[in-house]
Amino acid sequence: MKHVQARFASCLAAAVFCTAPLWAADLEDLHLPVTPRTEAETARVAAIVAPTTDFTAAETFETNAAGAATVPVSATSDAFSRPSGNITFERELDFKVGNGLFRKLWVSAPSSTLASDGLGPLYNARSCQRCHLKDGRGHPPEGPDDNAISMLVRLSIPGHAEAMAEIQDYISTAPEPTYGSQVQDLAIAGHPAEARFTVAYTEVPVALSEGQTASLRVPQYRLTDLGYGPLHPQVMTSPRVAPQMIGLGLLDAIPAQDILALADPEDRDGDGVSGRANIVPSAVYGKPMLGRFGLKAGQPSVWEQSAAAFHGDIGISTPLHPEGYGDCTGAQTRCRTVPDGNTPAHDNAEISSVGLELVAFYASNLGVPARRDVDDPEVLQGKRVFYETGCTACHRPKHVTHRLQGQPEQSFQLIWPYTDMLLHDMGPALADNRPEARATGREWRTPPLWGIGLTQQVSGHTYFLHDGRARSLLEAILWHGGEAEAAKNRVVEMPRADRAALLRFLESL
Template sequence: MNLQLTRKQRANKSKALASVGALLTFFLAITWLSGCDQAQQNSAPKFDPSELAPGGQATIKNFNYRSFIQPGAHLKGLDRVDFWAGFTFFEMPWVAAPASTTVRDGLGPLFNTHSCLSCHSKGSRGKFFAEGVGEQSGLLIRLGPKHSTAPEVDPVYGGQVQVRTIDAVKKYLTDDLKPEAKIDLAFEYIEGRYADGEAYQLRKPIIKLTELGYGELADGIGLSPRFGPNIFGMGLLDSISDQDLLNQEEINDTDGDGISAKYNRVPDVVTGKQAIGRYGFKAKHPTLVQQVTAAFTHDIGIVNPLFPNEVCTQAQTACQQASKLTNPKGEHEIAQRLVQDVMMFSQHIGVPPARDLQSEQAQQGRELFYQLNCQSCHTPSYTTAANAKVESLANIKIWPYTDLALHDMGPGLADNVLEYDADGQEWRTPPLWGIGLQQRVQGQQLYLHDGRARTISEAILWHGGEAAASKQAFSQLNQSERQALLKFLQAI
C-alpha cells in the first residue's frame, strides 16, 4: 500500500484542515463571547459599604460573640429597658398552673418545651440530640397532609407532636395524660467527591415516631421535622413591604432561568384575611406577632390573645380535663401587655455586623456568590418600608440574603407534606446574615430545616430542584474557590 500522499492530496488535506480550524475558531469565539455575557450577567455589583452593617441602624454596635441576643444600635433609652424586660419571658421557663407565680404559669397540658430559649439557644438554633429515642426541644415534628385529599391535621394528634406533659394534675384525672410520642432519630451517611477529588460526607436524618400515646397517625398524614431557626433581625424582615416581595414572584418561571419564586398565601389570624407568609420553614405565618404567639401555644402550651385554644384535640380527653383544672376560666395564660413586651424584644434583636468582608478572599467569594446565581433566591438587600409597623425599623437598608419565597428544593430535602400553598418539596429561602457565627457563638453549626447539615458546604450540597445548577457549579469549583465562597458566607 502506498502511504505517501501526492502533492494534490496534501493540498486538499490542508484546505480541509483550514476549514475545520476556521469553524472551530468561530465556535470557540461564540462560546467565549457567550461565557463573557453570562459572567457579566451574573457578575457581582459594586461593593456597597452598607454591606458591612447588614441590619442598617439595627445592626449590633459592639457584638460580643457570647450570644446573638443583643439589641440593635437603633434602640435607645427606655426602649432598651423594655427590650430586656421582654427577654425575661423568652428566657425564663414556664411552669404548670396553679403556681406561686401567676405571671409565668400555664405550661401545657401537652407541650414540647418549657421556654423559648431551649429552641433558640443564644438567639440561634437549638441543641440537636444524638441518635436514638428521646424527648428534646430543638427539633419538633409537624404533622400535615401528604396529598390534597388527606386531612389538614391529624384528627387525634393535631398539627404538631407534643413530647411532654405536665405532672401536677395527673392524679386528679380520670383518663391517662400521656405524651403524644417520642422521636426516634437515626442518620444515613452519604459519601461524595467534588470535581477536584476532595471527599465530603452528607448526613440524612431518618426520623420516626415511637411510643405513640393515642394510637396510629391517620392515613395520609406525614412528618415534617423542624429545627428552631435564628431569631435575630426578625423585626426587619417584618418591615419589608409586601410589594417588594411580590415584585420577585415568578411562579411560572417566565424568564426561563429555572427559578420560580412563589409566596405562600396563609391566613392572618388578626385580620382574618389571606396574607403573604414570611415566617417558618414553609412560610406558614405572615407576621412576626403571629409567629411568636403561635409558638407560645403550640410549643409551650401558653394560650394567648391570638391563639386562645389549647392544643388538645377532641380525642384527647385527659388533656381537656387537665386544661379545665389548670385554667378553669379559659383565660389567656400570657396577657396582651406581656405579649407586647415579648414583641418589643422579638422585633429589635439586632443583626451581627459583617466580619472581614472586605478581605481579598471574601471579595473573591462575593463574586462567586453572584456567578453561581445564588442571589436569584437569596436576594441580597432591601430597604424596609417607609410605613413599617415599627417606626424605628422604617427606611433601613438591610442585607438579609433572602427573598422569603418558596422554592422547589428537590427530592433530597423533601418532607412530602403540604402546608397551605407549599408542596412537599418547597421551602422558604432562609436569611443568610450571621450564618457564619453559629460555631463561634454556640459551639455548633447546624443548617437547613431539620439541622442535617453540619457545615455551610453540606447545606449547599443538599440543594436540588431550582438550586441544582448552583449546587453543581459549587461542586465544580476548586478548593481555593470553595474556600473563598465560604469565607464570604461566613463574613456576611
C-alpha cells in the same frame, strides 16, 4: 410601653376572606403602620438594591447588615441577643421585659403564682429560650442520651380541597385527628407525652472537583412510644429545628409588594428559578396575607408567629389562641379537662395581649451583628463566586424596609439578609412531602443568611437546613436540588480555591 397595642381586638372568631382567588395586587401589609413611599424614594430604592457587578471592594454600607439597627460583633455566645443598634433607652426597657417573658419558665396550673401558670398539658419546652437557646439555631438530638428540645415534628393530614378556595393554589390540610398540629414530646405530671422522637443517619459520599470529597448524612426519623394510639394512616410529618431569631422585625418590614415583585412562578427569565409567595390566612385581620415566618413561610407576622409558638410549643394560651389546653385534641379527652392558667387579669388567657406584644417586640428587635472581613480579598472572591454561581437568584442580598410610623428601628433601613422570602422547590432530597398553605411538600422559604457565620459561636454547632442534617455550610449547599440543582452542580465542579472562597464569604455574613 407606649408602643404596646393590643392587636387581638381585631381578631375575627370566624375569618371572612375575599370571594375571588387572591392575586398579588390584593396583598397589603396590614400589620404595619406604613407611610407610602414617594416616587423619588421608589426609584432610589430600586437603584440601591440592584445587584452589584463590582467585586474589587466592599459595597457602601455592606458592613451594616441591618442598617442603623446593626449591632457590633460580640466575641461571646450572646452575639444574637443584643437589642437593635438604633433602639431608644425607653424601648430598650420594653425589649428587656420582653426578654424576661421569652426566658420565663412556665409551670402547670394551679400554682402559687398566676404569672407563670398554664404550661402544657402537652408541650415541647417550658420557655421560648429553651428552643431558641441564645436566640440561635436549634439542632437535632445528638445520640440516644440527647433530647429533641430544639426540634419538633409538624403533623397534618390531607384536608378538604374547597376549604380555602379564596387563596389561589392553596393546599388544604388538617391537624392529625389524635395528635394535632405537632408532636409534643413532653407533658405535665400525670399525663403521657405524645411520642418520642429519634433520628438515625446513613452516610452518602459526594465527589467534588480536584479530588476533594464530602459526605452527606441522610436522616431516618422515627416516632416511638406513641402515648395516645396510632397515627392516622395519611399522616404527613415534617421534622424542623428552631431557626435563629435575629432580624425578624426587619424581615417583617420588607414591603410585601417588593417580595411579590421577585416572584417568577412561570420562570419567564429562564434561569430555572421560579420563586413563589406563600399566602396564608391571618387570624388577626381575617383576610389573606403574605406568609413570611416559619420554614415554609406559614405565618404572616412576628406577632402571629409568636402566638402560634406559645400555643403549640409551650401550651400557653393567648388572646389569639385562648384554649387553655393548648394543642390537645378532642381525642385527648383527659388532657382537655386539667386546670389551666386562664385568668381575667391576662385577658382570659395565660399570657395577656400586652405580654404577647412585649415578646413580639423582643423578637422583632434582636439585633443583627455587623459583617466581618468585608474587604478581605478571599471574601470578595467568594462574593463574586456567590453571584456568578446563581446563589443570588434566591438569596437576594439587599432590601429596603417600609417607612414606618412608631417603629424607628425597622423604618426605611437598607438591610442585607440574603433572602427573597419566597418559596422554592428544593428537590426530592430535601422534601418533607407535607404542604403548608400554598407551599408544596418540596418547597421551602429561602432562609436568611445573615449571622450564619456566627452559628458555631452562638449555638455551639454548625448544623444547617430545616432539620439540621447538614453539618457544615458545604454540606448545606450540596443538599440543594430542584431549582438550586444547577447552582449546586457549579459548586461541585468549580475550582477548589473558588469553593473555599465561597465558604469564606458565607462565614463572613
